[in-house]
Amino acid sequence: MAAPEGSPALVLAVPGTPSAATRMLADEVVSIARSELPGLDARVGFVSGEVTDFPVSAEFPSLTSVLAHAARERTARYEQAVAAGSEAQEPAGPVAVVVSLLAGPDGALLREIRQAIADSRVPAELTDVLGPHPLLAEGLHVRLSEAGLARADRARLFTVATAADGIILASVGGDEAVQAAGITGMLLAARLAVPVMAAALDAEGSVAGVAEQLRGSGSQNLALAPYLVGPELDPSVLEAAVKDAGCAASEPLGAYPAMGKLALAKYTTALGITPQPVSSGG
Secondary structure, three states: OOOOOOEEEEEEEEOOOOOHHHHHHHHHHHHHHHHHHOOOOEEEEEEEOEEOOOOOOOOEEEEEHHHHHHHHHHHHHHHHHHOOOOOOOOOOOOOOEEOOOOOOHHHHHHHHHHHHHHHOEEEEEEEOOOOOOOHHHHHHHHHHHHOOOOOOOOOOOOOOOHHHHHHEEEEEEEEHHHHHHHHHHHHHHHOOOOEEEEEEEOOHHHHHHHHHHHOOOOOEEEEEEEOOOOOOOOOHHHHHHHEEEEEEOOOOOOHHHHHHHHHHHHHHHOOOOOOOOOOOOO
16 A cells, blocks of 8 residues: 555654654654655654745754645645646645644644744644553553563563552643543553553652552652653653652653654544554554
């Protein structure tokens, strides 16, 4: 299966402060999406990136400028076709489908993304965030196992001495994000066979309160699992939460292969394209 000719661009909206590491992460996500759907026009736009004029040449182009660039390119292709004598129809429908690089809902960041789309004056469709989804639970499990905080596979007959017996699933975005994280948390709990409770990194006392609840119910060796891609939160906030909880932590989801597959799934669903089944990230 390949992307239909003339399909809108998939524009990955990347939150947070642009950096070389964030650019690399975003490029890896769109690379996976392209490998899943040959011919896909996939681009990266930073919610807090540089606003540049056409052509987009900055390393960290803003979401607004990337959308404007995509619109100019579509218009140019149409004009070239007409000039060549083609009976091409004037483009209709969205120029781009914007997929937010967010595991869960974050009202403040989503408002920024919507504003960037509005500022571009380009017809673009914004999809839902990537989660909740079973593949995110899988990714969280992998990150915990990489940190030595969970068994990689419950079926294997070995133990991890540092394996956590209670997980704090730390999200950002307030109550709505905690509720959404709780759905993925149930899937993670089923994988690990230990209690998982969601907490808000941006609500004072939330992480410490959940840690107290887990310890009060019998969990002694806690671990904090960031329900984050990574760029959306200042690392110092996560570090402070780990200190408050008094436990070890795994890394954010980052460029886990499922992120690119889920971004593509959001894109194809928005366009009504029948995608291949979204399978394990590896």
